[in-house]
Amino acid sequence: xxxxxxxxxxxxxxxxxxxxxxxxxxxxxxxxxxxxxxxxxxxxxxxxxxxxxxxxxxxxxxxxxxxxxxxxxxxxxxxxxxxxxxxxxxxxxxxxxxxxxxxxxxxxxxxxxxxxxxxxxxxxxxxxxxxxxxxxxxxxxxxxxxxxxxxxxxxxxxxxxxxxxxxxxxxxxxxxxxxxxxxxxxxxxxxxxxxxxxxxxxxxxxxxxxxxxxxxxxxxxxxxxxxxxxxxxxxxxxxxxxxxxxxxxxxxxxxxxxxxxxxxxxxxxxxxxxxxxxxxxxxxxxxxxxxxxxxxxxxxxxxxxxxxxxxxxxxxxxxxxxxxxxxxxxxxxxxxxxxxxxxxxxxxxxxxxxxxxxxxxxxxxxxxxxxxxxxxxxxxxxxxxxxxxxxxxxxxxxx
Numbered sequence: 001x002x003x004x005x006x007x008x009x010x011x012x013x014x015x016x017x018x019x020x021x022x023x024x025x026x027x028x029x030x031x032x033x034x035x036x037x038x039x040x041x042x043x044x045x046x047x048x049x050x051x052x053x054x055x056x057x058x059x060x061x062x063x064x065x066x067x068x069x070x071x072x073x074x075x076x077x078x079x080x081x082x083x084x085x086x087x088x089x090x091x092x093x094x095x096x097x098x099x100x101x102x103x104x105x106x107x108x109x110x111x112x113x114x115x116x117x118x119x120x121x122x123x124x125x126x127x128x129x130x131x132x133x134x135x136x137x138x139x140x141x142x143x144x145x146x147x148x149x150x151x152x153x154x155x156x157x158x159x160x161x162x163x164x165x166x167x168x169x170x171x172x173x174x175x176x177x178x179x180x181x182x183x184x185x186x187x188x189x190x191x192x193x194x195x196x197x198x199x200x201x202x203x204x205x206x207x208x209x210x211x212x213x214x215x216x217x218x219x220x221x222x223x224x225x226x227x228x229x230x231x232x233x234x235x236x237x238x239x240x241x242x243x244x245x246x247x248x249x250x251x252x253x254x255x256x257x258x259x260x261x262x263x264x265x266x267x268x269x270x271x272x273x274x275x276x277x278x279x280x281x282x283x284x285x286x287x288x289x290x291x292x293x294x295x296x297x298x299x300x301x302x303x304x305x306x307x308x309x310x311x312x313x314x315x316x317x318x319x320x321x322x323x324x325x326x327x328x329x330x331x332x333x334x335x336x337x338x339x340x341x342x343x344x345x346x347x348x349x350x351x352x353x354x355x356x357x358x359x360x361x362x363x364x365x366x367x368x369x370x371x372x373x374x375x376x377x378x379x380x381x382x383x384x385x386x387x388x389x390x391x392x393x394x395x396x397x398x399x
Contacts, residue, residue: 004171005110006132011168013136018144020237025153035358043096045351048104049344055108056340064109065175071105072168079161083154111323112336127269137258145251203331209338217388222346224381227353228374234354239367257312264316277324282385284317292375
């Protein structure tokens with residue numbers, strides 16, 4: 001299960017890790033503004049948010065296999081169609097709508113199914129699953145840049161689309177649903193304490209979760225985090241090129257942070273298993289704060305590489321913790337629906353982040369203000385996370 005899930009996420013990573021690599025060649029060929037093209041990400045976030053809720057509910061009820069298989073095929077075909085775009089509305093429809101539907105139908109079912117298979121080492125298992133995103137992220141920027149330099153950007157999309165079709169779809173057929181619905185005990189489930197048994201068998205429904213303050217606080221944390229992710233994913237490579245760094249080296253910045261994110265993904269699971277997910281997320285957001293401060297002063301390639309290392313650890317750590325925190329706060333039975341609704345709030349941040357940064361660049365010729373906004377966002381996320389830890393402690397004391 002973990003291997004198949006990681007492989008599917010690795011294929012999915014080829015899509016969003018490469019967007020910033022395609023940004024410059026596409027805008028230069030069609031004479032489009034960066035903010036205008038980045039609006040495809042906004043559309044994608046707005047589409048993926050509601051569809052994530054649908055995907056979560058479908059996965060909770062029917063399991064991930066069919067949903068992820070169909071979604072992987074949609075993503076692969078959409079990437080092939082991206083090679084044929086010539087108008088902005090083509091990008092908005094294919095990248096903004098089709099790829100977002102395909103992505104939501106892969107990520108949500110996978111990341112909410114894996115925790116149900118593990119009582120012990122749940123954080124470690126989810127960290128290993130998210131390693132697939134890191135591995136795909138290592139390959140995606142350099143592969144896309146090499147294909148663009150050697151051929152052209154349409155050929156790059158064709159190759160990435162074929163990879164998705166031949167990797168993700170077959171692996172999706174091996175996925176399994178909730179082990180308890182199949183009469184199978186999760187890993188390490190030999191003697192489940194009463195409190196955890198209630199957590200696994202029941203948990204809060206989506207309606208109950210929405211009525212808690214914890215839901216809205218963590219939703220705002222996800223809003224801030226995904227805002228930053230989308231700004232970095234879409235604009236760090238173009239920013240580096242604007243600073244005089246070659247396109248190949250700029251692409252390697254993204255590959256480095258994807259590689260280093262593997263450290264964050266796996267240490268996050270280990271730390272979470274010992275101190276809890278909610279406390280762990282504060283640690284990684286603190287590291288991200290250091291990275292964002294450093295980026296404000298980065299000019300040379302070594303400075304961008306150092307940023308990639310620090311940011312990669314932080315980014316890699318927070319990603320799996322999103323699901324683990326949700327499970328800790330609201331239980332596992334309705335994890336798909338609750339997590340998907342929280343992702344809707346996060347998607348709103350992503351929908352705002354990338355195009356806002358593009359507009360700031362189009363107006364000012366610099367990303368500096370956009371990066372300052374990202375710094376403020378991560379500081380806000382830390383403050384909200386501290387509040388969340390205190391509320392969670394009070395809730396446990398009452399119980």
